[in-house]
Amino acid sequence: xxxxxxxxxxxxxxxxxxxxxxxxxxxxxxxxxxxxxxxxxxxxxxxxxxxxxxxxxxxxxxxxxxxxxxxxxxxxxxxxxxxxxxxxxxxxxxxxxxxxxxxxxxxxxxxxxxxxxxxxxxxxxxxxxxxxxxxxxxxxxxxxxxxxxxxxxxxxxxxxxxxxxxxxxxxxxxxxxxxxxxxxxxxxxxxxxxxxxxxxxxxxxxxxxxxxxxxxxxxxxxxxxxxxxxxxxxxxxxxxxxxxxxxxxxxxxxxxxxxxxxxxxxxxxxxxxxxxxxxxxxxxxxxxxxxxxxxxxxxxxxxxxxxxxxxxxxxxxxxxxxxx
Amino acid sequence: xxxxxxxxxxxxxxxxxxxxxxxxxxxxxxxxxxxxxxxxxxxxxxxxxxxxxxxxxxxxxxxxxxxxxxxxxxxxxxxxxxxxxxxxxxxxxxxxxxxxxxxxxxxxxxxxxxxxxxxxxxxxxxxxxxxxxxxxxxxxxxxxx
Ligand code: SF4
Ligand code: SF4
Ligand code: FES
Numbered sequence: 001x002x003x004x005x006x007x008x009x010x011x012x013x014x015x016x017x018x019x020x021x022x023x024x025x026x027x028x029x030x031x032x033x034x035x036x037x038x039x040x041x042x043x044x045x046x047x048x049x050x051x052x053x054x055x056x057x058x059x060x061x062x063x064x065x066x067x068x069x070x071x072x073x074x075x076x077x078x079x080x081x082x083x084x085x086x087x088x089x090x091x092x093x094x095x096x097x098x099x100x101x102x103x104x105x106x107x108x109x110x111x112x113x114x115x116x117x118x119x120x121x122x123x124x125x126x127x128x129x130x131x132x133x134x135x136x137x138x139x140x141x142x143x144x145x146x147x148x149x150x151x152x153x154x155x156x157x158x159x160x161x162x163x164x165x166x167x168x169x170x171x172x173x174x175x176x177x178x179x180x181x182x183x184x185x186x187x188x189x190x191x192x193x194x195x196x197x198x199x200x201x202x203x204x205x206x207x208x209x210x211x212x213x214x215x216x217x218x219x220x221x222x223x224x225x226x227x228x229x230x231x232x233x234x235x236x237x238x239x240x241x242x243x244x245x246x247x248x249x250x251x252x253x254x255x256x257x258x259x260x261x262x263x264x265x266x267x268x269x270x271x272x273x274x275x276x277x278x279x280x281x282x283x284x285x286x287x288x289x290x291x292x293x294x295x296x297x298x299x300x301x302x303x304x305x306x307x308x309x310x311x312x313x314x315x316x317x318x319x320x321x322x323x324x
Numbered sequence: 325x326x327x328x329x330x331x332x333x334x335x336x337x338x339x340x341x342x343x344x345x346x347x348x349x350x351x352x353x354x355x356x357x358x359x360x361x362x363x364x365x366x367x368x369x370x371x372x373x374x375x376x377x378x379x380x381x382x383x384x385x386x387x388x389x390x391x392x393x394x395x396x397x398x399x400x401x402x403x404x405x406x407x408x409x410x411x412x413x414x415x416x417x418x419x420x421x422x423x424x425x426x427x428x429x430x431x432x433x434x435x436x437x438x439x440x441x442x443x444x445x446x447x448x449x450x451x452x453x454x455x456x457x458x459x460x461x462x463x464x465x466x467x468x469x
Pocket of ligand 1: 199200201203204205206207209230231232233234239240241242253258259
């Protein structure tokens, strides 16, 4: 059987998603029997022109990780879309914005001011900030990608066939998804390649969770020694399990760390609103003062509840019903 | 220039606040036509997701109204609503949304006058704040903590 061609690309991401593919270890050898990676900037030294030279649809699949913040990322996503039969949004940033999209809680101006002007380690007396078109010191035109106001998820700029969230998706998730893709054993287009239930349902600690949780206060992990068996919420430690998709095998919980929500929301729900709902349903406080004290234990609700899903949130993403 | 007419969505619980709206009607106390009621069984049934959806789809302000604390027909639905929406208010502020665009109120079935008052003051307040624009990013950092 001739090998199929595939590409792996990164946009606004940390490199962890590429790393998780490398982490497949020897399993990648079996995949290499079937797939020729013709474009993978993290691991090889290809050029954009290599992709441009391909026929439309010549790539069987492109795995694109990272969110979209710049015009260059959008262009590359569109190019790969044209050249690929299937596009997979790989990892939480591509699926729903991920960590980079937390920046949607700040204005573009505030980000530039901080990064280029106010940061104490900057020396920038002329107040130079990047602009798309400028001249170099010796007078040559220089082009930089446009830095958008909003961090988009991949599906906001191109059609995405499948989504594999995770920060990053772990080896088993990647192997299962790649096998399904190579065997053509796939759910309807647009699906997320993971179960559509909440993480709590497969968490071993769920049994220790009482029917009615009565939390007095939220504790920060650095201040307590977490019990290794009890449900984190029952210990007053924030755990995103109730508002997060299942499918990772709960590695964090097994490492005695609460879930931070990396697989994003279940269904098409708004992860933060779901978490507010879940947390409001528990707890004992009924008087305004007590509620205020309880909530002081969650100093950054938006950043905590949408840590990985800002670009698919209802308030922190662009209006998907209105064209940008 | 024509006066800005805000869209206000009000989730009202069946047992108290909807009754409050009804008794406002009975007493011929008018309330602003800007306020569109959504009757739900209990304020504890209102998911914050319903509220973000309302904002997303064009509401300039959203109210959730339920029975006074202690009077919820499902015992503690309004207590849940209190914890949920106090947290919710803190969260929307981070999105640059003025929290005065959201209001949690307790209105009993007999409180027609109170229903009129809270819906009127909400409408006036949101009228002053102007239309809500959701851009997908925080354009201006708000200071309404
Ligand atoms: S809240 Fe966290 S620890 Fe508790 S059952 Fe859910 S995933 Fe497990
Ligand atoms: S437990 Fe939560 S944070 Fe950890 S891998 Fe699973 S979904 Fe991600
Ligand atoms: S029934 Fe009115 S708040 Fe629960």
